[in-house]
Amino acid sequence: MQTILAAFDSALQLILRLDPGLIEIVLLSLRVSLLAVALAGVIGLPLGAAVALARFPGRRFTAILLNSLMGLPPVVVGLVVYLLLSRSGPLGVLGLLFTPTAMILAQVVIVTPIVASLTRQVIEDLWAEYREQLLSLGCGPLRAIPALLWDGRFSLVTALLAGFGRASAEVGAIMIVGGNIDHVTRMMTTAIALETSKGDLALALGLGIILIVLSLGVNGAAYLIRDLTGGRR
Amino acid sequence: MTAVRAASQSASILPLRLEKLGYAAGGEMLIEAIDVELAAGPRTVILGPNGAGKSLLLRLCHGLLRPTAGHVRWRGDGALLRRRQAMVFQRPVMLRRSAAGNIAFALRLRGIPRRVRQAKIAETLARTGLSALAHLPARVLSGGEQQRLALARAWALEPEVLFLDEPTASLDPAATRAVEALVNDIHRSGTKVVMTTHDLAQARRLADEILFLNHGRLIEAGPAERFFARPATPEAAAFLKGELMW
Numbered sequence: 001m002q003t004i005l006a007a008f009d010s011a012l013q014l015i016l017r018l019d020p021g022l023i024e025i026v027l028l029s030l031r032v033s034l035l036a037v038a039l040a041g042v043i044g045l046p047l048g049a050a051v052a053l054a055r056f057p058g059r060r061f062t063a064i065l066l067n068s069l070m071g072l073p074p075v076v077v078g079l080v081v082y083l084l085l086s087r088s089g090p091l092g093v094l095g096l097l098f099t100p101t102a103m104i105l106a107q108v109v110i111v112t113p114i115v116a117s118l119t120r121q122v123i124e125d126l127w128a129e130y131r132e133q134l135l136s137l138g139c140g141p142l143r144a145i146p147a148l149l150w151d152g153r154f155s156l157v158t159a160l161l162a163g164f165g166r167a168s169a170e171v172g173a174i175m176i177v178g179g180n181i182d183h184v185t186r187m188m189t190t191a192i193a194l195e196t197s198k199g200d201l202a203l204a205l206g207l208g209i210i211l212i213v214l215s216l217g218v219n220g221a222a223y224l225i226r227d228l229t230g231g232r233r
Numbered sequence: 234m235t236a237v238r239a240a241s242q243s244a245s246i247l248p249l250r251l252e253k254l255g256y257a258a259g260g261e262m263l264i265e266a267i268d269v270e271l272a273a274g275p276r277t278v279i280l281g282p283n284g285a286g287k288s289l290l291l292r293l294c295h296g297l298l299r300p301t302a303g304h305v306r307w308r309g310d311g312a313l314l315r316r317r318q319a320m321v322f323q324r325p326v327m328l329r330r331s332a333a334g335n336i337a338f339a340l341r342l343r344g345i346p347r348r349v350r351q352a353k354i355a356e357t358l359a360r361t362g363l364s365a366l367a368h369l370p371a372r373v374l375s376g377g378e379q380q381r382l383a384l385a386r387a388w389a390l391e392p393e394v395l396f397l398d399e400p401t402a403s404l405d406p407a408a409t410r411a412v413e414a415l416v417n418d419i420h421r422s423g424t425k426v427v428m429t430t431h432d433l434a435q436a437r438r439l440a441d442e443i444l445f446l447n448h449g450r451l452i453e454a455g456p457a458e459r460f461f462a463r464p465a466t467p468e469a470a471a472f473l474k475g476e477l478m479w
Contacts (some may be wrong), residue, residue, distance in 0.1 A: 132297055133326035137339050137390075138315050147338065151329040 007201035014206040022206055029188040032100055032174070033167040036107030037115075041160055044112045048119025049149055053127055053141040063120060069113030074106075078176030081106040085177065098179040103187070106173040111163040118159035122152045154229040158222045165218050168211065246307045246317045246393055247273040247425060249294060255302030256289055256449075264289050264449045267303070271427060273393075275441030276420050278457070279429040282472065286449040287429035288323075291396050294427065295320050316343065319387035320396040324403065325379040327371035332363060332382050335371050339386050353389055361385040361415060377408025384415050388422070395419060397428035401435065413439060433473065437461060445469050 014022050051062050083089050085097040085105075096102045126148045127141075134144050149156065171189035178185030180194055188207045195204035249271040256264040264286045271277055271294075279287045292298045294305055295318060307314050328335050336354045345353065358364045361381055366374060371382060380400055387395055397416065401409040416439065420426045430436055436443065440457035445468075453460065453469045464470045 130326055130328070132292075132320075133322060135297055136295060136318075136320040137342050139342050143342070147328070153329075 003201070007205050010202035011205035011209060014202060015209065019206075022203065022210075024183065025186055025188055025191050025207065026210055028100065028186065029168065032103050032187065033107060033164060036104045036111055036167050037160055037164045039104070039108045040111035040115045040163055043108070044115030044159075044163075045119050045149055045156065046145060047112075048116035048121075049123045049145045051116070052120045052123035053144060053148075055141075063117075066113050066117040066120060070117050072110055072113065073172065074110055074170045075172035075176065077106055077109050078173035081109060081173065081177045097177060098181060098185060100178070100185060102177040103174040103185060106177045107167045107170065110170060110173060111167050114163045114166055115159050118162060119149075119152075119156060122155045122159065123148050126152050154225055157225055161218050161222045165215055168214060168218075244309055245273060246309050246314055247271070248308065249394070250306040251294070251303070252306060253303035254290075254293060254300050254305060256286075256293055256298060257301045262449060264293065264300075267451045269444060269451060269454055271425070273425050276416075276426045276428070276439055277442050277444060278436045278440035279427070279444045279446055280433075280436045280440070280472075281429075281431065281446035283431055285431075285446040287431070287446055288398050289449075290446065291320070291398050291427065291429055295396050316390075317393040318396065319390050319392035319394075321380070321383045321387050321398070321400050323399040325376075325383035327374075327379055327382065329370070329372060331368050332371050332374065333358065333367040335382060336386050336389050339390055343390060357385050357389040360418070361388070362411075375408070377404050377411060380404060380408065380412055381415060384412065384419065388415075388419050388424075392424055394425045394427060397426065399429050399431070401430075401432075409435075433475075445472070447472070 048066070051059065051066065081102065082097065084091045085094070085102055086092055087097075096105070123145075127144065130144070130148070130151075134147070139147065169189065171187075171193060174180075174185070174187050175190050175193070178187065178190065180186055180190040186194075188211050192204045192207050192211075195201070195207075251267050251269050251271075254264060254267040255262060267290065279290060281287050289298065293300055296305070296315060297320075328338055330338065333354050336357055337350060340350045340353060354367075355364070358367050361384065363378070363382060363385055366378060366382075371379065374382060384400070400416070401412050404412065413435070416426060416428065426439075428439065430439075436457070440460075443453070443455065443457050443460040444451060445453040445460065445464075445466075447468050453464065453466050455465075460469065461473065464473055
């Protein structure tokens with residue numbers, strides 16, 4: 001018990017005096033996950049909207065596929081991206097393995113189905129409500145995509161936050177493609193795993209606290225957004 | 234007021250001719266063998282009990298549904314037809330934007346340039362008495378205000394034909410009066426009004442010409458005055474007396 005309390009104490013001190021090693025890891029983690037979510041948004045929002053509005057054979061299958069991809073195991077994503085980026089892989093020439101870019105790539109693969117799937121749900125509901133009015137105004141499904149994305153903006157922000165929550169908590173994929181290299185690809189989750197096994201509980205706990213605060217903050221923001229916009233639904 | 238209409242060619246799309254129009258769903262004939270011609274001018278009210286097929290008929294005319302039998306024939310050709318019509322639904326469909334934003338959206342879809350748009354929005358809001366609400370989110374407006382905004386949005390497009398599907402069915406008497414006044418304003422501005430209602434009193438107030446529908450069939454069509462004074466069919470007479478029809 002004593003050791004745990006001591007570790008907790010030094011963890012708080014690391015945070016309070018803004019330990020450079022800790023800050024570096026936190027900033028890298030934020031950079032990677034935020035960029036991954038941004039890219040996943042650029043791909044996932046229009047993709048989800050398109051699947052919601054387009055009528056093509058296999059649409060149901062695509063929707064189901066997107067849904068099941070939401071639960072993609074990060075380690076498997078890591079493995080696949082690793083194979084793609086490794087020296088002998090098809091994208092090996094790019095030399096991206098064990099770089100932040102590789103981690104961003106892996107997280108994009110993990111987050112995009114989440115964003116796309118939640119977007120599809122939101123846009124499908126909106127379309128059901130707006131369809132006749134929009135068609136009457138001369139707005140077909142294709143032209144409706146940007147309009148519906150805009151009208152679903154509050155729900156879609158929660159979709160992006162869900163994606164960010166997943167990316168920032170994920171360890172398997174970035175561990176494999178990033179390699180947890182000090183000062184290069186060491187993220188919060190991979191550092192926690194490493195420091196815990198090394199017995200440096202202070203740093204692990206400090207990062208753990210920050211990660212939890214972050215995740216609480218994200219969920220709180222999602223709740224607030226829902227709450228603030230409740231009257232407009 | 235003529236900017237939009239002039240931009241989209243001046244030839245009329247009326248009269249609208251329905252020829253042996255039918256619509257079936259799930260093996261049931263919901264609209265059957267309707268032959269009628271709607272000319273420019275008089276306010277046409279499609280009257281009938283619930284389930285008569287009034288809304289369906291309106292959607293077939295507007296092109297939201299494809300007939301399974303017969304034809305909906307406008308004068309003139311395909312591309313411009315939709316641009317010359319507008320429709321207001323029983324429950325107003327408001328986008329999650331401001332009142333002004335809702336009108337702007339409709340004008341943008343019609344390709345109205347930004348400069349013209351702002352003036353047009355202000356003018357429309359003023360004419361419909363909604364100027365004070367311009368910047369409020371459309372969805373926080375009351376039901377009556379939303380329906381007036383829906384009418385304003387349709388009016389801003391300067392349609393040659395405006396379809397209204399029971400526009401006052403879920404409104405209180407005061408809001409109903411406001412909507413009816415607006416419908417008359419739109420009629421006076423030169424737009425052909427085609428409206429459904431199950432409310433006899435409203436039909437008496439608004440109709441120049443009645444299409445009486447029952448069980449998906451057109452039972453009687455003609456000038457409103459004659460219809461109310463001397464209905465030609467037993468069904469119409471029964472409906473006017475307030476007797477239930479099955």
